[in-house]
Amino acid sequence: MGSHRRLVPSGFDRGASTALCVLSATAAALGAVPALAAPHDDPRGEVDRLYEEAERATEAYNKADERADSLREEVGLARDRIARQQERINSMRESLGSLAGAQYRSGGLDPSLALLFSDDPDDYLDKAAVLDRITVRQAGELKDLQDAMREIAQDRAETSRKLGELERSRKTVAAHKRTVEGKLAKARALLNSLPSAERAAYDRASRSGREGMPELGSAVPASGRAASAIAAATSALGKPYVWGANGPSGFDCSGLMQWSYAQAGVALPRTSQAQRFAGPQVPLSQAQPGDLVTYRSDASHVGMYVGNGQVIHAPYPGAPVRYDPVGMMPGATVTRV
Structure with a gap:
């Protein structure tokens, strides 16, 4: 987007040096090589300076926009992950509720009285052993639930942070967009203020026929x-x-x-x-x-x-x-x- 500058020495492939010299002379003849720090009383140089500043703002806009796209994708993935975690937690809670109900129904009597009134002491002892295994399983599932809840809390906090960053990034994108549009509007206004002959000369310089091979x-x-x-x-x-x-x-x-x-x-x-x-x-x-x-x-x-x-x-x-x-x-x- 920036203006053409003086050519720099180079050692490219065969014929490059000659080509650079010829093109440099051509560009100079067309007036397409304004100085890097053009004085502000040179309208064409000022247009070039505004275009250069707009290009810097454009690249800043591109960077902020790319970051916003990345954050949107990250937030979407995080929300999907949280939804899956919530389903897992709900399933774990349901399982724990079933185990707790079984434990309550089986453990309503003191163990010694339950043995005394049991018609089949051997059957009671078998049920007690099963109950012990249920308790151990329940403890393990409770720990898994606690771990899952900590994980989902961390993911929610991270997602909230990314949403905040995304909002800031959106504002940055909008600010860079305003900067670019402001610079380009000034450049267009300045070009339009030039006499028709100067405007035509600038237009010829910017369309110098190099789109040919x-x-x-x-x-x-x-x-x-x-x-x-x-x-x-x-x-x-x-x-x-x-x-x-x-x-x-x-x-x-x-x-x-x-x-x-x-x-x-x-x-x-x-x-x-x-x-x-x-x-x-x-x-x-x-x-x-x-x-x-x-x-x-x-x-x-x-x-x-x-x-x-x-x-x-x-x-x-x-x-x-x-x-x-x-x-x-x-x-x-x-x-x-």
């Missing part, structure tokens, strides 16, 4: 799943940037990476910060097609390396999924999935 060289993908992910990502070329979306009709930067690798059977985390650590780090000079490239010190943007110094990514609102030079932003790190 550039020369990607002969580099081999890092793996079969990387090749499948590249195929999925290229099928999304031209799809719109939609903040908080992970396909298939629209994407934000990390959503495109997650969706592309999902088509290859690989589950990536939702945010660019987490995707940065989804595999081993490799030097930028050793990037292979399919590697993830995260940008900025906070890894708030991510793209996929496709060869010859190019990445495919979802840049920012108004700019569709496209190819750009790998050195478009500072702070690039490479992760092999």
Whole structure:
């Protein structure tokens, strides 16, 4: 989503260096490489800054939303477990009630008098032995019931804690959503305030024709799943940037990476910060097609390396999924999935 930056030196596959230089010159000619810390009296630079801030807020939203989804699932599982525990406790109580009734009916007389009035002393002794066994069993079941009740109390307390966390997470998601929408609204208002010629120039810069297939060289993908992910990502070329979306009709930067690798059977985390650590780090000079490239010190943007110094990514609102030079932003790190 962020703006294009100066290109960084790299040692990619054959022809990458030349491609980076050519693309850098082209981007400069188009005016698509505003400075990182653009002065606020530069409207186009301010739009770019707002888009960058919105992208950071979008990744924070994605993280909070992912946590809320996880908590909802955990709470659902916990409620199912508690329901099963309650059924077990009810069954144990019923069993204990039956045993207690049998004990009361058999133990209503003093043992010596019961023996005196018994028509068959041997039968009485047999019944007494059974009663002793019932008592031992009852004690064991009572302990099991106590353990089950402690367990269900702990699960209920944990579920209550998670419900509280879920509510806080929902509020966090809503706050990040407001932040993103506020930044994007300011950016749109600022763009609309530009003279038509400047607005058209900015629009041309953000739609710089890179959704076409550039020369990607002969580099081999890092793996079969990387090749499948590249195929999925290229099928999304031209799809719109939609903040908080992970396909298939629209994407934000990390959503495109997650969706592309999902088509290859690989589950990536939702945010660019987490995707940065989804595999081993490799030097930028050793990037292979399919590697993830995260940008900025906070890894708030991510793209996929496709060869010859190019990445495919979802840049920012108004700019569709496209190819750009790998050195478009500072702070690039490479992760092999």
